[in-house]
Amino acid sequence: MTCDEAEVLLHALIDGELDAGHTRDVESHVAGCPRCAALLRDYREMSQAIAQAGVRYTAPAALRQRIEAALPQSKAAPNRRAVLRGFAMGSAVSALAATGLVAIVLRHDDVERIQSEVVSAHLRSLQAGHLTDVISTDQHTVKPWFNGKLDVAPPVIDLTAQGFTLIGGRLDYVDARALGAVVYKRRQHVINLFVAQTANTERRAARIDTVQGFNIRHWSDRGLNYWAVSDLARDELAEFGEKFEAAMRSATTG
Amino acid sequence: MPPKASDDDPDKARRFREAALPYLDDAYTLARYLLRNATDAEDAVQECYLRAFRHFDSYRGPAMKPWLFAILRNVCRAEYARRATTPTSAIEDVPESAEQTPLWHEAQETPEAQLLRRWDSDTIRRLVAALAEPFRETFVLREIQNLSYREIAEVAEVPVGTVMSRLARARAMLRSAWLAEEEQPK
Numbered sequence: 431m432t433c434d435e436a437e438v439l440l441h442a443l444i445d446g447e448l449d450a451g452h453t454r455d456v457e458s459h460v461a462g463c464p465r466c467a468a469l470l471r472d473y474r475e476m477s478q479a480i481a482q483a484g485v486r487y488t489a490p491a492a493l494r495q496r497i498e499a500a501l502p503q504s505k506a507a508p509n510r511r512a513v514l515r516g517f518a519m520g521s522a523v524s525a526l527a528a529t530g531l532v533a534i535v536l537r538h539d540d541v542e543r544i545q546s547e548v549v550s551a552h553l554r555s556l557q558a559g560h561l562t563d564v565i566s567t568d569q570h571t572v573k574p575w576f577n578g579k580l581d582v583a584p585p586v587i588d589l590t591a592q593g594f595t596l597i598g599g600r601l602d603y604v605d606a607r608a609l610g611a612v613v614y615k616r617r618q619h620v621i622n623l624f625v626a627q628t629a630n631t632e633r634r635a636a637r638i639d640t641v642q643g644f645n646i647r648h649w650s651d652r653g654l655n656y657w658a659v660s661d662l663a664r665d666e667l668a669e670f671g672e673k674f675e676a677a678m679r680s681a682t683t684g
Numbered sequence: 685m686p687p688k689a690s691d692d693d694p695d696k697a698r699r700f701r702e703a704a705l706p707y708l709d710d711a712y713t714l715a716r717y718l719l720r721n722a723t724d725a726e727d728a729v730q731e732c733y734l735r736a737f738r739h740f741d742s743y744r745g746p747a748m749k750p751w752l753f754a755i756l757r758n759v760c761r762a763e764y765a766r767r768a769t770t771p772t773s774a775i776e777d778v779p780e781s782a783e784q785t786p787l788w789h790e791a792q793e794t795p796e797a798q799l800l801r802r803w804d805s806d807t808i809r810r811l812v813a814a815l816a817e818p819f820r821e822t823f824v825l826r827e828i829q830n831l832s833y834r835e836i837a838e839v840a841e842v843p844v845g846t847v848m849s850r851l852a853r854a855r856a857m858l859r860s861a862w863l864a865e866e867e868q869p870k
Contacts, residue, residue, distance in 0.1 A: 438852045445826065445851075447833050473855050476862070480827050483805040485812070489712035493726045497708070497733045502697040557703040557748075 431459040436466045444473055545641045545648075545657075547604045552622045552644060552659040555600065555611065561620065562598030562613050572599040576610050582654070584610035584625030585678060592673040594621065604657075614670070621660040621670055628655045636671050638664055647671040651678070700740045704733065707749050710829060711756055717824040718760040720813050728763060732756040750835040753825070757839055764817075811861050819854035826851055 431439075436459045442448040443456050460467045555561050564575040573586040579601055588596050593616060600611045602624065609626040628650060636649035645667045647658040658674070660667050711732060715725035732755050736743075743751060815823060818840075825836045833851075837844045 437856075438848055441852050441855060442833070442848060445833070469859075472859055476855065476859060477827060480808055483808050485805045485808045485828060486709065487713045487716045487725075489708045489729065490726065493712065493729060494705075494708060496730055497705075498701075500730070500734055501701065501737060502694060554699070554702070557699070560702065 431455050433459075433463060433466055436460065436463070437469065440466065440470045441473065444470070444477060544605050545639060545646055548624055548646060548657045548659055549641050549644050551602045551604050551611070551624065552620075555602070555613070555622055556620060561600065563600045565598040567596050569596060572596065572612065575599055576601075580608060580610055582627045584612055584623075584654070585681075586612055587674060587677045587681065589614065589670070589673055589677060592677075594670055594673065616660075616662060616666065616670070619660055619662045619666075621658055621662065621667070623674070624657040624659070626655045628653060636668075636675075638668060640664075649675070651675070696740060697737075700737050703743075703748050704736055704740075704752060707752055708733075710749060711752055714753060714756060714824060714829060715760060717812060717828070718757070718817075718821060719763060724763055728756060728759045731759045735759070747835065749829070750831060750839050753829070753831075753839045754841075757821070807865065811858055811865070814861065815854055815857060819850050819857065822847055822850040823854035823858070 436456055439448060439452060439456045440460065443453060448456065460470055564572055566572050566575075567588075567590070569586040569588045573583060576583040576586075576599060584599075586596070586599065590596065594614045595616070597613050597615050600613060601608055602611045602622075603609070604624060604626065607626060609624055612623045612625065614621040614623065630650065631653045632650070633652070634650035636647050638645055638647045640646070644659055644661055645664050647656075647667050647670070649656050649671065656671075656674075658667060658671055660670075662670070708729070711729045712725060715728045715732075716722065719725050719728060732752065736752055736755050739755070812820060812823065812828075821840060822836060825831045825839060826833075831839065833844050833847050836847045840847065842850075
């Protein structure tokens with residue numbers, strides 16, 4: 431490697447952008463070239479100095495306020511539409527109460543609404559800094575974290591060996607209730623597993639729906655409702671659910 | 685199913701706040717370095733956030749910071765164009781302390797050359813601000829904003845190879861300026 435080549439590539443080395451082969455080439459050139467070695471040392475010192483000196487700026491509070499004021503006012507969930515829809519639903523319920531159709535209509539609507547909320551919660555979680563409240567790949571760290579925060583602690587199962595990495599947990603809100611979200615990853619795909627208590631203790635087999643481009647696998651078992659949401663393909667999400675249920679069964683019987 | 689989002693949609697505004705406002709200091713820092721003027725930087729960041737909000741429906745991620753920066757950069761370029769056509773602009777392209785910054789000259793290349801120990805933030809800010817525009821932009825995105833080469837390439841709309849050569853040039857110029865500072869007795 432010539433000095434000209436090294437002079438460009440040593441920046442990529444400093445920045446951690448160089449592949450293994452070129453890293454070896456640059457390092458062996460630098461080992462034999464005092465001039466490039468000095469450059470590399472200087473540039474590294476410069477980078478460190480800049481990182482340590484505090485050369486960023488802080489946005490003035492007035493700027494933040496101007497931007498806030500220019501955006502439409504937002505309210506915390508539940509938003510106004512959800513409240514209005516609930517109100518409209520109330521009237522519909524009383525009007526239809528005698529017909530016997532209510533239960534079916536309501537349940538169907540409920541399923542759709544909750545699925546939509548589950549997807550919204552999933553999307554919120556993907557925004558910066560919202561994915562996990564507790565970050566850990568260790569189920570014995572994540573599970574106790576939920577204690578005292580919820581009526582019922584969601585089961586936290588390590589599925590790393592099965593190809594789904596546990597990355598943490600989070601409190602979330604769906605259907606105006608606090609519930610636990612256990613977060614897994616497969617490759618770059620995030621899976622949010624939402625767990626909520628239900629009065630119904632009978633086991634309900636899984637079904638997979640697609641809502642707004644996301645797959646949702648929903649099932650119930652031992653008084654808990656589960657929704658696994660991800661942009662993973664349907665079969666992979668099904669695999670996740672099956673692995674989780676299998677691990678639950680062996681955890682309780684074994 | 686949420687209805688179609690409009691600019692009045694409070695849910696959209698909430699999602700936008702959560703996603704974009706955490707990067708306000710980053711955006712302001714970039715604008716300060718690109719425009720070298722505090723008032724212009726504030727205006728540019730405000731304009732950037734309003735544009736970003738209007739286009740938030742089409743935001744597909746994954747990373748919010750480079751997406752905001754690409755918008756901010758376009759706002760700043762419009763400001764450059766305005767300055768270029770405003771003959772009376774008092775601050776036109778004059779860095780905050782350009783007067784005492786010497787023109788770049790290649791420093792004496794001795795392997796033993798030790799860099800300056802006076803790494804105070806004012807000196808660094810002044811020297812970075814004096815870098816020519818495309819080099820300054822690339823340098824700030826890498827060293828102060830910690831973007832990857834690929835992200836910088838997307839923000840600056842140039843190939844990754846150009847990012848690498850600009851960064852090499854920027855660091856070489858900054859090092860020379862640094863060594864020149866050291867030679868000047870203060």
